Amino acid sequence: MDDSAPPAPASLSERIRARIQAAGQRYHANDNIAQFIDGQQELGALEDEVAQRIQGLLEALVIDTESDHNTQETAKRVAKMYVTEVFRGRYQPIPSVTEFPNAERLNELMIVGPITVRSACSHHLCPIMGRVWIGLLPNEHSNLIGLSKYVRICDWIMSRPQIQEEAVVMLADELQSRVKPDGLAIVMEADHFCMHWRGVRDSEAMMSNSVMRGAFLNNASLRAEFLSLLRKKG
Ligand SMILES: [Zn+2]
DSSP, rough: OOSSSOOOOOHHHHHHHHHHHHTTTTTTTTSGGGGSHHHHHHHHHHHHHHHHHHHHHHHHTTTTTTTOOTTTTTTHHHHHIIIIIIHHHSSSSSOOOOOOTTTOOOOOOOEEEEEEEEEEEEETEEEEEEEEEEEEETTTTTEOOOOHHHHHHHHHHHHHHEEEEHHHHHEEEEHHHHHHEEEEEEEEEEETTTHHHHOOOOOOOOOEEEEEEEEHHHOHHHHHHHHHHHHHHO
C-alpha cells in the first residue's frame, strides 16, 4: 500500500459512529441516536447511504435491478421505510411531552390501552405487531401526561429493531422517569412474524410479557385488578 495516498473520506455512517463512540454511548439496534445526527438534512444524507448499501445487498442476492422493473427503486424505498418509518424511533428525538402536576391528587388505578405496537425483531428485522397496556397508580407528587402522549412515547420506543423483553423495560423506564407513579405496570402481547415466515413456521406465535413495578409488585390485589380490567378491555 502507498503510504502517501490520502485516506478515503469517511462515510456519513462512519462519522456518526465516531461521534457516538467519542461520547461513550451505546448504539445497539434499539438505542436512540438522534442527538448524534445533525438535523433532518444529515438524516436525509444517511438515508441515501442506506439506499446505496441496500442496492449492494440486492446485488449480492444476484437480483438484476436494472432490467427488473419491480426492483429498480427497491433500495430507495427500503431505505426510506427504515429511516423515516419503521426504525424512525432510532433517528428522531423523543416526541415533546408536557407533564403537568397532579392537581386533583388522583390516586386511582389508571389504565391506558390497548396501544397498537408496530415494531421489528432485532434478530431478523421481521415485523412484530402487537398491543400494549399501561397501568399507573399515581400519587400526589406524580406528573400527569396526556393520553395521546403514552401512545407517542410507546411508538417512539417500538419503532426500532427491538427485543420484546427489552422494549417493555425501556417503555417502563421512560414512563417511570416522567410520571413518577407509585406503581407502574406494562403488558405487551405481540405476534412475531419471523415465526410465521421462517424457522418453525408456527402460525401461533404470540408472545406476552410484562413489567410490574412499585405497588403492582407489592400489592397482589392491585395487580389482579389491573389484569382483570385489561382482559375486559380486550
Ligand atoms: Zn426474529
